[in-house]
Amino acid sequence: MTKSQYYIPIGPIHPALKEPIRVEAKVEGEKIVEVDVKRGFAHRGIEYMGMKRNAIQALYLSERICGICSISHPYAFVVGSEKALGIEAPPRAQYIRTIIAELERIHSHILWLGVVAHEVGFDSLLFWTWKGREKVLDVLELISGNRINYSMYMIGGVRRDLKESHIKALKEMIDYYRIFNQEMKNLFLADPVYKARTRGVAQLSKEMALKVNAVGPTARAAGLRMDIRQDIPYDAYADIEVRGIVPQDIVGEVYGDAYDATLVRIYEIDQSVDIIEYCIDNLPEGKIMAIPNYVVLLSKIKRTKGEGIGAHEAPRGEVIHYFKYDGTRDGPAVWKVVAPSYNNINSWAPLLLGAEVADIPVVVAYIDPCMCCNDRIAVVRDSSGKIVDSTTLHRMAVEKTMRIKKELGVKE
Amino acid sequence: MTPNILAYAFAFPVLGIFLGLVYKGIDRRVSARLTSRIGPPIRQPFWDVGKLLLKETVVPENAISWLFNAMPLIALASSMTLLLYIPFGVLKAPLEGYGDLIVVLYLLTLQSLAMAIGGFASGSPFSSVGAQREMVLMMSYEMPLATVIVGFALIYRSFSLTTIASTPVWSIVGPIAGLGVIMLFIALLIVTPAELAKLPFDIAEAETEIAEGMLAEYSGRNLALFYLSDAVRGFAMAALEVVLFIPFTLSSIFNLNLTGASLYTVEALWFLFKVLVVYLLAVTLVRTSFARFRIEQASRIFWVYVNIIALVGLALVWMGV
Amino acid sequence: MVNKMMFVLLKQVVKKPFTNPFPVKHAPKNVTELIEKVQKGEVKINPPVPLPEEGFRGKIHYDPERCIGCQLCIKVCPADAMEWIPELRKIRHYVSRCMFCQLCVDICPGKKFPGEEKNVKALSMSNDFLLADYDKYSDNLIEEPPEAKEKGL
Ligand code: SF4
Ligand code: SF4
Numbered sequence: 001m002t003k004s005q006y007y008i009p010i011g012p013i014h015p016a017l018k019e020p021i022r023v024e025a026k027v028e029g030e031k032i033v034e035v036d037v038k039r040g041f042a043h044r045g046i047e048y049m050g051m052k053r054n055a056i057q058a059l060y061l062s063e064r065i066c067g068i069c070s071i072s073h074p075y076a077f078v079v080g081s082e083k084a085l086g087i088e089a090p091p092r093a094q095y096i097r098t099i100i101a102e103l104e105r106i107h108s109h110i111l112w113l114g115v116v117a118h119e120v121g122f123d124s125l126l127f128w129t130w131k132g133r134e135k136v137l138d139v140l141e142l143i144s145g146n147r148i149n150y151s152m153y154m155i156g157g158v159r160r161d162l163k164e165s166h167i168k169a170l171k172e173m174i175d176y177y178r179i180f181n182q183e184m185k186n187l188f189l190a191d192p193v194y195k196a197r198t199r200g201v202a203q204l205s206k207e208m209a210l211k212v213n214a215v216g217p218t219a220r221a222a223g224l225r226m227d228i229r230q231d232i233p234y235d236a237y238a239d240i241e242v243r244g245i246v247p248q249d250i251v252g253e254v255y256g257d258a259y260d261a262t263l264v265r266i267y268e269i270d271q272s273v274d275i276i277e278y279c280i281d282n283l284p285e286g287k288i289m290a291i292p293n294y295v296v297l298l299s300k301i302k303r304t305k306g307e308g309i310g311a312h313e314a315p316r317g318e319v320i321h322y323f324k325y326d327g328t329r330d331g332p333a334v335w336k337v338v339a340p341s342y343n344n345i346n347s348w349a350p351l352l353l354g355a356e357v358a359d360i361p362v363v364v365a366y367i368d369p370c371m372c373c374n375d376r377i378a379v380v381r382d383s384s385g386k387i388v389d390s391t392t393l394h395r396m397a398v399e400k401t402m403r404i405k406k407e408l409g410v411k412e
Numbered sequence: 413m414t415p416n417i418l419a420y421a422f423a424f425p426v427l428g429i430f431l432g433l434v435y436k437g438i439d440r441r442v443s444a445r446l447t448s449r450i451g452p453p454i455r456q457p458f459w460d461v462g463k464l465l466l467k468e469t470v471v472p473e474n475a476i477s478w479l480f481n482a483m484p485l486i487a488l489a490s491s492m493t494l495l496l497y498i499p500f501g502v503l504k505a506p507l508e509g510y511g512d513l514i515v516v517l518y519l520l521t522l523q524s525l526a527m528a529i530g531g532f533a534s535g536s537p538f539s540s541v542g543a544q545r546e547m548v549l550m551m552s553y554e555m556p557l558a559t560v561i562v563g564f565a566l567i568y569r570s571f572s573l574t575t576i577a578s579t580p581v582w583s584i585v586g587p588i589a590g591l592g593v594i595m596l597f598i599a600l601l602i603v604t605p606a607e608l609a610k611l612p613f614d615i616a617e618a619e620t621e622i623a624e625g626m627l628a629e630y631s632g633r634n635l636a637l638f639y640l641s642d643a644v645r646g647f648a649m650a651a652l653e654v655v656l657f658i659p660f661t662l663s664s665i666f667n668l669n670l671t672g673a674s675l676y677t678v679e680a681l682w683f684l685f686k687v688l689v690v691y692l693l694a695v696t697l698v699r700t701s702f703a704r705f706r707i708e709q710a711s712r713i714f715w716v717y718v719n720i721i722a723l724v725g726l727a728l729v730w731m732g733v
Numbered sequence: 734m735v736n737k738m739m740f741v742l743l744k745q746v747v748k749k750p751f752t753n754p755f756p757v758k759h760a761p762k763n764v765t766e767l768i769e770k771v772q773k774g775e776v777k778i779n780p781p782v783p784l785p786e787e788g789f790r791g792k793i794h795y796d797p798e799r800c801i802g803c804q805l806c807i808k809v810c811p812a813d814a815m816e817w818i819p820e821l822r823k824i825r826h827y828v829s830r831c832m833f834c835q836l837c838v839d840i841c842p843g844k845k846f847p848g849e850e851k852n853v854k855a856l857s858m859s860n861d862f863l864l865a866d867y868d869k870y871s872d873n874l875i876e877e878p879p880e881a882k883e884k885g886l
Contacts, residue, residue, distance in 0.1 A: 006537040008622075015619050027541065030707060057811035060834045121611055121618065121704030124742055127447040131751050138785075145790035145858070151834040159839065160788070186737055193612055193703040193736070294809060294840050357541055358621050358706040446742040448751040453759050701738040 005033070008357065012041045016119060016361035019067070019371035023348065023364065027357055035352045037345065042371045043378035047335045054330040055081060055155060055301050056294055062321070063149055065337065066373045068111060071104045072314030073337065074153045076321040079234050080310025081155045081332075084323045085301060087291065091284040093157035098236035099170070099279045100144070100152050101312070102272040106177065107136045108315035109265045112368045113188065116262065119361035120197040125187060132180045139173045142166060155297060157289030167280050177273050181266065188262055198258035202351050202363040205256055212346035216317020217268065218367045220246050221261040223254035228313035240278055245271060258366040302330040316340040316368050339373035428495040432643030433457040435688065439646070439696045446700045457643065461636050469632030474535040483530030484630070484637035490522040491644040497573055498651045500683060512571035513561045516652065520557070520607060523645055524550050527638065531626030542625020545707050546616035552714035553606045559722035560596045563729045564656065567593075573655065580659040589732025595725030597657045602718050604653070604694045606710070608646050612702035613710055650691040658686050755781045784860055790833045792861035797823050797878035799844045799855035806837035806856060818881055825877040829869035
């Protein structure tokens with residue numbers, strides 16, 4: 001085989017990627033000898049928008065930060081805001097929040113399993129897993145009114161109560177996933193080709209995981225027992241002893257590769273099912289909102305000064321929101337979001353170096369990246385390398401629009 | 413060449429394309445049903461080809477354009493020619509007597525080679541990686557494929573497909589050689605998806621890795637030709653397996669006494685049915701239920717495991733004959 | 734060449750496909766023709782996946798008679814999908830901007846007609862979710878008081 005070098009651009013649009021990001025690789029034969037990861041294709045400035053709106057509007061904007069797990073950001077939002085504003089959600093609401101968050105973890109993990117199956121060319125398994133995912137989406141639709149973007153949370157509670165029919169559907173779903181997950185273990189973990197493609201690929205050691213600040217299932221697959229639900233428990237997690245799932249508990253040894261990531265995620269589905277079962281068995285009675293009237297809530301926010309940090313263990317890792325309310329307007333004065341994919345994408349470059357071209361999709365997929373969560377800031381430089389500030393950028397944008405309008409002859 | 417043969421030579425490609433596309437349609441439909449989907453209508457491949465033929469054919473700027481444009485033609489021509497060597501039920505192969513199993517082996521290689529050269533010629537990194545992979549894969553599966561053919565040559569003392577088709581292999585081998593033939597069959601079945609660039613060996617086209625690899629830069633008419641050649645080759649490969657290993661005619665099983673047109677129709681239908689079964693088992697089911705291997709894993713599978721199976725088969729045949 | 738997946742798949746082959754064949758099983762030759770035929774009632778389309786019995790969040794339905802013009806919905810709407818019509822003291826709702834969060838429905842105070850016990854909200858969530866359209870300002874995607882259109886406001 002020739003030893004000439006190829007330059008392979010992966011992204012921003014590529015079949016292995018579901019969202020825009022760019023990996024530039026120099027390849028010798030099948031081996032990657034140089035790699036560069038470029039992000040920042042999906043920055044939307046949501047925090048900026050949120051800082052101009054009131055807190056309720058911002059909460060629903062935060063639901064749109066992530067394309068898949070629409071409750072992770074609101075969860076961190078409500079936890080952080082409640083801390084900043086000194087509101088406490090009633091116990092029933094806390095339990096319902098936990099149930100929704102765990103339902104979402106189930107659907108997100110199954111989604112990931114399907115995606116990773118597709119990345120290794122296992123499309124039938126993709127169809128099969130996503131077929132099984134319909135069940136949890138149906139339950140979420142029944143409870144919240146929509147399959148994605150549940151719009152359930154509110155600062156100081158939840159907006160919809162769990163009814164008897166919902167609990168019945170949840171119980172049915174729990175039985176379904178106990179069986180489904182067992183089958184999934186058979187199909188993923190025991191499949192020889194799947195094992196051949198993922199064992200030893202994207203192998204992240206414990207030290208490396210600490211060095212690149214990996215979080216969530218990626219860190220847990222590397223053997224680090226870290227989980228916000230275990231380390232800083234909130235809501236119903238405080239009543240349940242959640243222990244982060246690590247491969248050494250399950251099989252006794254840690255490789256930290258994509259196979260272990262699969263293992264961790266599949267067993268986390270089991271864990272989520274258990275948590276949901278506990279929550280519906282111990283669901284407290286009572287109110288679901290601390291301040292049921294939004295107008296009253298907004299005026300309270302307007303009067304309160306305070307800051308707080310909210311953290312939630314999203315399916316992909318920890319989501320952290322920081323808030324500052326300054327007592328002059330009914331929305332956050334400062335809002336900062338940290339998403340797990342940002343940390344996890346750090347692991348790509350070291351993992352891809354020396355890997356094969358065939359491993360790129362697996363390495364890219366195994367952290368379950370979410371680009372729209374990851375891109376939290378965008379910096380533009382001019383030709384001399386200086387950072388262009390936002391006013392100049394805005395002026396340039398307006399000028400360009402004017403120019404294009406003139407070129408096209410658009411009349412106002 | 414008699415006019416008879418010429419007539420065949422024109423009728424067969426048309427028939428071959430038609431059958432290839434129908435089988436592809438069935439394959440897609442069955443694969444969809446396997447994964448609990450509805451799937452496209454059987455005639456979908458015809459529409460696909462029609463649509464591709466209508467589309468613009470783009471030649472990349474840094475491609476070697478004559479090579480780039482010639483390869484789809486060569487690929488289609490080689491699969492068509494391949495078809496002409498395959499006896500169709502009791503119908504004789506049109507090119508019978510002009511070549512034999514060795515030619516078949518070369519024609520099979522030629523098609524993959526055309527794709528690989530086309531990939532190199534397109535000047536895109538994805539295509540180049542794909543073409544490299546195709547070359548490696550070809551080197552790996554060629555050995556077991558050759559072993560199978562040598563096994564048949566040993567049994568029949570001839571490379572002629574007509575000889576092979578006229579006498580079922582099972583009727584002339586003893587139990588030991590029979591076992592060997594079964595092993596050769598298994599080896600050929602494993603080679604089939606690699607030969608046809610289907611999962612788990614569609615490494616050269618890996619969609620998620622290198623964006624369809626060798627075909628990445630092809631579009632319009634060129635892609636349609638590759639599509640057709642792929643369809644024809646799929647049919648031809650399954651047909652070849654039927655001719656070699658499942659040669660039983662319906663009349664010999666049921667002792668039917670058919671003559672003339674009815675014999676030909678019945679046997680042709682029976683042959684098509686056998687091909688369909690082989691196609692569904694060796695291609696559709698396998699490609700639906702496996703993940704893609706990495707290239708070095710695939711190489712190892714062929715060089716070590718499949719080779720062992722094929723060589724043991726060959727040894728058994730040699731002992732038995 | 735056998736694995737567990739094969740058996741799972743072979744089991745599925747005899748079952749009915751999971752896909753819901755909405756609106757028709759295979760793509761029609763001519764979509765416009767199909768739509769016309771469906772409108773004339775000549776062809777029946779397959780129904781979409783059933784919705785939950787209650788609480789589905791679909792297109793917002795606006796009843797201007799009940800609206801008291803309090804502008805609360807405008808205050809909470811995260812997507813700015815509500816527009817104030819000062820002349821009529823009513824609102825206009827752009828479905829194409831809406832993200833179906835139901836906040837406006839929650840907050841809307843609504844009005845009580847004489848003889849009614851409780852307030853009825855001006856806004857409500859319907860079960861409509863087939864909202865695809867060529868034009869984001871088509872009649873189907875704007876909810877407004879009828880006068881607004883007549884007067885061209
Ligand atoms: S549902 Fe939400 S987005 Fe839509 S109009 Fe109401 S508040 Fe606005
Ligand atoms: S629709 Fe409801 S919330 Fe909006 S202005 Fe009218 S009464 Fe007020």
